Amino acid sequence: MTQIKEQPRRSTTAGRRPVGKVLPGDARRHHRALILQQLVDHGARSRADLARETSLTRVTISDLVAELIEEGFLIEQGTRPGTHMGKPATLVGMSEDAPVAIALDLSADGHLTGAVVDLDGKILTREQVEFSRGDDIAVIAGLAVRLRESTPRRILGVGIGTPGIVDGDGTVIIAPNLGWENVDLAAQLSASLGLPVHAGNDSNVAAVAESAFGAGDDQGMLLLMIGSGVGGGVLIDGRALSGPLMSSGEIGHVVVDPGGRQCSCGNRGCLETFLSAPALSLLDNDDDRRHVGTKLATVLTPVVTTLGIADVVLYGPTELLEGALLESVRAGLAQQTLPFVAQRVQVRLVPMHDELVLTGAAALVRYRELGVV
Template identity: 40%
Template structure:
């Protein structure tokens, strides 16, 4: 989380970047504004706003967008707007149990080109090579200068873009950011896939400021949590690693981590599909998965006060019925006052969220937009 105590002084370049980010945030979320309106809303003086706007126009990120229609005395003000198509971002989603996906996206998160490659058997260096190859194909499709490459990866991901632990892909201290940056010479930002989706919900979806808990279920289970406008990733970047919480050590299900009864071994998509393919009753399988998930989420909700749970995964597995089952079991496992305000929803268009998450990581790091 953000530092609670400021231990270093602000340098002039920090203020410039902060002011630039504040201006871009305004145009991104509020639409075209006049320079005067931006100055009034941000508290910046008009000279500072004009200087920043001039620099951004020169870079092609901001454009003049006609005159204001507000009825005011004097000459109508000229509006400025974010040019959403001025930059491309390559977004890669590695969360799916069967494939890697990627897209060329604009600054608004709209995909112009998408590609998908099978990734069932690749592990370790072979999986990294597949990611690099997918990025190369997408870069060839980009029609605007590329702002950066964003990657949403399962597992524990540190802030330098190293995937410390993703056993499903055979990645242990895998320098995914380094592999892509060395190959393409572009800014690369790697985030945990669930954290990325939490960022995407925060940036691109309407929300009422409630704490957001995103739960992804694919090769394994992971969670991304935003509390008070802050993404919680933990000191060792392990916040949200709920997949290896032991739900029932008496179970015979063995997880990739070597222990029995982990959440992953109960709710991961391959495990659920295997049980359904073996002829088990669907209601029983989904009840079991919902109960295991509620057991993992109940303490998180009780301790941190998350009020909006969004489940993301394959639509044939995670449907409204599964959301209802999960919420009912959360109620059974927590105080009624704790869960009375908690909603459990299925992420609308989870596939798009999984691509928009890495995009927000790039937007935030390179332009200060989130």
């Protein structure tokens, strides 16, 4: 009788996060986040408004609002205008002197930009220093220290947008453009600065910024960041995707021409070798720009179709992207997707001067420290 070898069963919990007991501190942090999210999204509210909108008790709201006022996040803004029966409601809102974040942008070639950014994504001060492949992290720490000394306000934390694959702890697994591999960026800076530090892929944090502070559709958005390299950030159902390999959005290293130019990652003919700002600046006619746009559309089509994305953002130098290239991307997507999809997908430009990596790095701090998206 032939024996059938039993195959090992795959665990049904593979890849899931362990579920632990919810501690009182976790619930309190969640309730604080609910209050702050309401005020960030909708402006000043009364305590009664907050209780109704968050489904928290008035006692809990009163306690947490008092705590947030004491910590400098909130301020009482007087009574609601208009005539009401009974005692007028006192409104609370975000304080103009609330804690701020230090944001650092490593995405550019040859320089590092840092800024002090408030909780609304407003850049208060900024500074730029030279930073090239192989430079020491001490350069980054030095800029962060100067930014910290430039503001009297409390620093909530430090956010960093960096090229490459970045894990949840802020370690840069690999960043070919910086020559980094397994660099524990967040941990090293946190030890140096004595502050919480959070690092993420530059394109991912830019996508978060376009959602939090811009016009991005966080239910389904792909942001393609085009600079010295090319990266992508994907938001689906309000969450940034990373995947088990933490490489979601590394669209610049999709090979579109195996016989093409050498890429910094080691392959030949990556999309980045056609679409990066240095490569685009060499194009001198619309036919070449249309050719690149068509290649980009071919790469974008399966992503847009598979994930059901309705908002495609090209974030980069508008003088290189608008016109023939943008038109060919739109035409290519329309030809290669279902008519239902083509009619609903928008492809738009966001200029580099919006500084999405800086504001996205601040948004990363806001989320990790306060739970506010």
